[in-house]
Amino acid sequence: MIKKTIQLVTIIWMMGMLHAQAQLNKNYSKQRKWWKEAVVYQLYPRSFKDSDGDGVGDLKGITEKLNYLKSLGVDVVWLNPIYSSPNDDNGYDISDYRNIMKEFGTMKDFDQMLEGMHERGMRLVMDLVVNHSSDEHEWFRQARSSRDSKYRNYYHWWPEEKGTPPYRYSLFDVNHDAWKYDTLTRSYYLHYFSRKQPDLNWSNPDLRKEVYDIMKFWADKGVDGFRMDAFQFCVKDTSFPVFEGLNASNFVQFYAMVPPIHDYLQEMHKEVYAKYNLMSVAEGAGRNMQDAHDLVDTQRKELNMAYAFDAVDVSSSPDYSMLKLKKTFTKWDKEFQNDGWLSIFMGNHDQSRVIDRIGNPSEQYREASAKLISTFLLTMRGTPYIYNGDEIGMTNAGFKDISEFKDIQTINEYKYQQSQGGDLAAFMQKNIKYSRDNSRTPFQWNDGDNAGFSTSQPWIRVGNSYKEINLQNQENNPESCVNYFRQMVKFRKDNKVLVYGDYTVVDENNPNIYAYTRIEGNHKLLVVLNFSDVTSQVTIPKAMRVSTVEINNLPTKPTITNNTIALLPWQAVIYKLN
Template sequence: MMKKLLFLLIATVALQLPHLLCRAQNKADTLNRKWWKEAVVYQVYPRSFKDNNGDGIGDLKGIISRLDYIKSLGVDVVWLNPIYGSPNDDNGYDVSDYRNIMTDFGTMDDFDALLKGMHARGIKLVMDLVVNHSSDEHQWFKQSKSSRGNPYREYYHWWNAEQGIPPYRYSLFDVNHDAWRYDSLSNAYYLHYFSRKQPDLNWENPKLRNEVYDIMKFWADKGIDGFRLDAFQFAAKDTTFPAFPRGFEKNFTQYYAMQGNLHGYLQEMNRQVLRKYNLMSVAEGAGNTFEDAHNLVDADRNELNMAYAFEGVDIARPEGYSVIHLKQVFTKWDSAFAAKGWLSVFLANHDQARLVSRFGNDKPEFRELSSKMLSTFLMTMRGTPYYYNGDELGMTNAGFTSIDDYRDVQTLNEYRRLKNTGGDLSKYLQRIAFESRDNGRTPFQWNSDNNAGFTTGTPWIKVNPNYKIINAALQEKDANSPLNYFRRLVKLRKDNLVLVYGKYTLLDAQNPDAYTYTRELDGKKLLIMLNFRGKPVDTNTGVDFAKSRVLTGNYRQPSKNGKLLPYEAVVYELR
């Protein structure tokens, strides 16, 4: 009898074993795990990262010399701003040779060594793909403008003068904001959404598209791991060029983004390049609606892996911003992509001023605390975090007071426009001191030596004068520095899949000062509490803190009662 019962028990367990194993296995299938979802992306601005040859301009050999530093951060991917051949009107975003390296940055041998060094350290490389426009010094454009009958004419958008003045289009960078530039050689206007030295490419031409795919394959064959598509939401146009309503430039993305057959072109790009090489892909911009964004990134669309939306990063203002608004924006984007699709999370990049100066507090008493708090936010939200070089140190805005200190084409051209039209230049200087892109492009602050250890020469743009108190060498020695706190946050994210895939729930939604939320996955629940203000704040979360433990925080003695100190950040595990 006992033998019979034992046999039945064994048989029952054997029948249930596949189900038990299935339930116990890693949740990879249900989570749809991807390496690019779990990655932390570190953006390197090569012109300002590290100069190796003393000419005052960062270069590829300089980046190579700091690969161990990048590795020490724990990041998985480097997004490298453009390094292609370029006359440098817009700091490399005006490409004249897509298959070569800008002489300021070095040689193709230097690039090969950089890629090899990254891969040896387990770091992937994502390159900027700038194909909404090229440089006007690209051979394609030189041919295109030479005559109306040239085979390259249709690589760009032209409007013949005998048709009359073309319908107004807004240029972001032009002195007059007019996106049509007259060229007398063929008596026609060419289109440029950005600088007049950045003519827009005609994606409606299949020959142009195939040229771009061949360029992508050139770099993919070298072994790079992905592309970031610069300004690509603007690439497709309605080539009938209908008149737009008066004042459309106040919301130009509504008229410029996601036009024509953009999705068809991305699906073609996916088939011909992205899928074949298993490349990570991210779009700059996510269109005008959640539907637009989903059409870009949903897996069944076969277009891109992710996009980054600008609604969150655009919140910061010189006069301050609403924390409630910040919470609403990030919460609605998370909700829209909770079940399908994937986005990036970011608050700064090369097109923004410094993170701590815009969203935190760069005064000496609060700079480190608010920098750590913002890093905590970025590393605990759902989505792939993109983190800009120097923000791990809490680098601040430059403090420029003269237009002569600036180098950015957008900043300089807008100053010239205001000067020509009698605008308020003093007010403009105050505004750009807060928001100019050059604030984020000052040289990386490596140490207390001359020019912050960035160069032995004269830097292409001034070094921030606070480099002697904010630099990597000093922070390496301090276990509680923003740099070492960032390293701990990256490790925390990697050690806890709940911070990548877990459900996000906003708490205390109407609190005007604090941002509190939970992340939850497979029975594990983390609570993140962030004080965005330089004063103590009370929160109302309903959490029993006696049943929690602190995983990390930016104070030596983190709060454990729901009352947060100025710019405090705490991550709890709830039991």
């Protein structure tokens, strides 16, 4: 009898614990965290501000512009890699994780920049690039010196006596082959990206310890977080089975989230994240929703948030529609409404300019659509990421010839298409619109020489629009894109409902208008966005009563008739609801 009673009590206790955990998960999206409330500004150091006239942006240039960043109201600056690198892939090929690229400056410059950020109440997130290193890193130099090197197992090797290794697709290789033959040790090494980016072997505990020590090095210097580049690809099945059907369109299904990646992330959390107040975000969210949840759900003790690509993939597709974009964002929000947390972004260094993908870069609608995009990013649930230049409405560069591109991915794919007899005209047409070099052109500070970025010719040419689109033209215009952006950042900070409130889409099948409510208790907002070149209407539920217009990106108020709201082209309005 006593035994049965103990069993019953144990069962009741376990049920209580499960219920408590369920309630914790259900309320997780409401829990206050600094990184949920932050607005993140992604800054591309090579193209932001050149302080020494060599045509390359640098750390002193960033420090010179910290007051500008502060004026935007952003909380976190994410820097693309600034570590020592031979620059095969613009710094994503790292030769020394504890040093600064010479073109960018010195460690003293870094310390001064970080101190300046912290003095202004801003935090710094660094790129953590540990799927691969540079082939000029000392680890790889030692690894290829001998098959018996203690660093050999820091990388993935296939000895020639085993024959041809099973095919692996490479994103950047000129032949799409991820195996490169090394004559010194008569072996092939693995590189998912360029040949100068050999993949690190995460199954090696010595390698993992090196990575954690690198993270601690920067955390001890005061860095506030890490954005983990390509981390979903870090772990490989080292038996290297044959992947039937592997190609450019499906490689994520083969490469992402290979076990035991979650064991390693939990180990990383224990060794690093649990010991510092750091923000963590993974580039990529895996193959499916379960992968994404496993990365970021609170009880997993892995990462703060994921950086899912579904929406930007939709925007870069030839059959893009706002309706598809809306359904993508709505699907992800619904999935993470109770637990986990996501990044909200549409632009970054790997995409063309956001306005050319989901806005309208024409003179007639550029400013309105740029403001609409800012409204959208800053009113969704999740941590918003703004890419430098988007706040002033920078557009695609206007490239015309392959000689103008600097990106290894674009250049090598052009060579591949050329070798295969591909349609080079079609390739160029696609990349003029979608190549990531479009977002890497210098920040347009003014309409002077080199857009005020540098006193000499920049490493990549300035975009065609700098005479019309530049910060100097906008600073003193209260109706400009940058001042609207500042207004929206402040509005988000003043209305935490935009961080923690429930999201509900309105008229989901409307092809032009994206409308949704953000509600927390009695605080209720309705966001209405016309993603089109024509006046469009949306009918809101009869029970919904609009009160005041809180935000409007155009001087004309929308008309409302019988709960039907008519918006002008690219109009963005936020209403307070009764």
